Amino acid sequence: MLLRPSRARGLLDGIPRRGPPAAAGYRAACELAPADGDALAAYAGMLARGFRPDAYTFPPLLKAVARRGGPAAAAPGAVHAHVVKFGLGHGAHEASALVAAYAAVGDGAAARAALLDSRGAPVAWNALISGHCRGKRFGESSRAFADMVRAGAAPTPVTYVSVLSACGKGRDLLLGVQVHKRVVESGVLPDLKVESALVGMYVDCADIDSAWRLFEDMEVRNVVAWTSLVSGLARLGQVDRARELFDGMPERDAVLWTAMIDGYVQAARFREALEMFREMQYSNVTADEFTMVSVITACAQLGALEIGEWVMVYMSRQGIRMDVFVGNALIGMYSKCGSVERALDVFNGMHSRDKFTWTAIILGLAVNGHGEEAIDMFHRMISVSEAPDEVTFIGVLTACTHAGLVHKGQEFFHSMTETYNIAPNVVHYGCIVDLLGRAGKITEALETIDQMPMTPNSTILGTLLAACRVHGNSEIGESVAERLIALDPENSTAYILLSNMYAKANRWEDVRRLRQAIMKKGIKKEPGCSLIEMNGMIHEFVAGERSHPMSNEIYSKLENIIADLRNVGYFPDVTEVFVEVAEEEKQKVIYWHSEKLAIAFALLSSEPNTVIRIVKNLRMCLDCHNAIKLISRLYGRVIVVRDRTRFHHFRHGLCSCKDYW
DNA sequence: ATAGGGTTAG
The missing domain is CATH 1.25.40 (Serine Threonine Protein Phosphatase 5, Tetratricopeptide repeat)
Known part of the structure; x- marks a missing residue:
């Protein structure tokens, strides 16, 4: 039995405090929906008011604790101390919850010890299998399953569901097939949950044919099995087939909707993802945190800041928690929309952070030209003992590039292998x-x-x-x-x-x-395409095209803009025109680049003094870069262009990239 | 109590 009173004290001392005051939208979301850290706060409050915990207290607390991961990994031990202190260490519920929590944070020895306390109850074995699976140690999951069988504990349907999930997530088809055989021999079939888990396992192992066969043989099909297939098809690049399946479904819950929305996100069809989210609301299915992550990711890719902000309001209205995943996605969204301030607001307001949180904010700062602050963040990350990974270092190195810190960048690069054991x-x-x-x-x-x-x-x-x-x-x-x-x-x-x-x-x-x-x-340049959001709508502009309903106005506005620019010394720079055409034609080609069209549209449609945000699929050309610098000065507008590789923040006639891109 | 869908880069 592991008893660490110091950890127990640590629990009460270490209750996360709220971050500094933050912007209204997400603070509302936080307050309406307590994050995981608040489970500990609630428990501490309960003790402070003199209430004794009972059998219903610890399982949810352990679940919350295990979900946090990272430096909080010691927390199951602290809760464990309280379980023992209040004499609740002998219940099967507590034991299973402890096993799962220890396994999820990677403390296999403590998990096994807690399992022994339960005298090897099948539910505790299940907890061991799924706990390791939650902690992404899939090999441990299947080992736990083998040990369970060897120990003579009788597998339950949940056992099979858990171990199949581990096989799938570990992409271990061979093992999955073995478990499948065992399932058939065990006689649990037909069992809806196990059958769905089998479908899910084959999907995760990218064996879509086996998944289909099983699915078709199911006498009764549930949403879980449908969902597995939908997300599997989407992941294998067959979104349209997934959609057909989706459309034919008798019943749709939030998980299925999310799988479909996420399918579009995975296929880089972000507008359709948002369209699906809209339809989801019409169909009166309430979204959850998972849905929001996909939706926010779609907004991020589209640079759709307004929709993203609206999503915040939706979350607080629906009582959707801003958990670590949602927070991380939001940091990414604000960063990709060029709004570092808002990204920092979210970061500061988060109750618990993981390495993804730190990586996201480092990248967000770096890519938006705040190199030094990104490096400071990295040092903060290290000081709270969060281990960086290879992606974190992409952020750190990008930060050095943007701040022009050549020597420092090289130092960080060497530190990867020397200090952090990460191969570049x-x-x-x-x-x-x-x-x-x-x-x-x-x-x-x-x-x-x-x-x-x-x-x-x-x-x-x-x-x-x-x-x-x-x-x-x-x-x-x-x-x-x-x-x-x-x-x-x-x-x-x-x-x-x-x-x-x-x-x-x-x-x-x-x-x-x-x-x-x-x-x-016959090599074709990918057509230039710019996106801009206006009043919750995404407008798309392709170079030289006139498909937008306001095209006539936009093109004449563009002529006016160019006349204004010429008055202050602008001269079109056609050196980067790719096509072989006459000189006058080249000027037209330049004028009609997609970002210029988008800006003309923005100047026509947006409120004065608002930031103009554009997302472009290619690298910006020299002429557009020059022209936009002038536009930002002449019209007094901040213009943010996210191109294929970096951000350009135009302000007062200058660009944050310092003309290097 | 144990069970389907999620976050960072190019």
């Missing part, structure tokens, strides 16, 4: 190439690529090529472009960057030659 992957090397490239150290950047232990991919070569373009190093640039084209002949970025580089070096003959080669090969 190609993306980390890409960050270093970006870091060096931005500082003009092109040769060192090239050396980094040639010396790294993995083969360079097209992204990292593209990063170097972009650096060559900015710094006018056409010598290295040409050879990098050649490598890039050899690696990925259809990659239009390579041609565009190379062409831009020639243009910068006034090598017009080479530009012409390259353009002809591109035409001959």
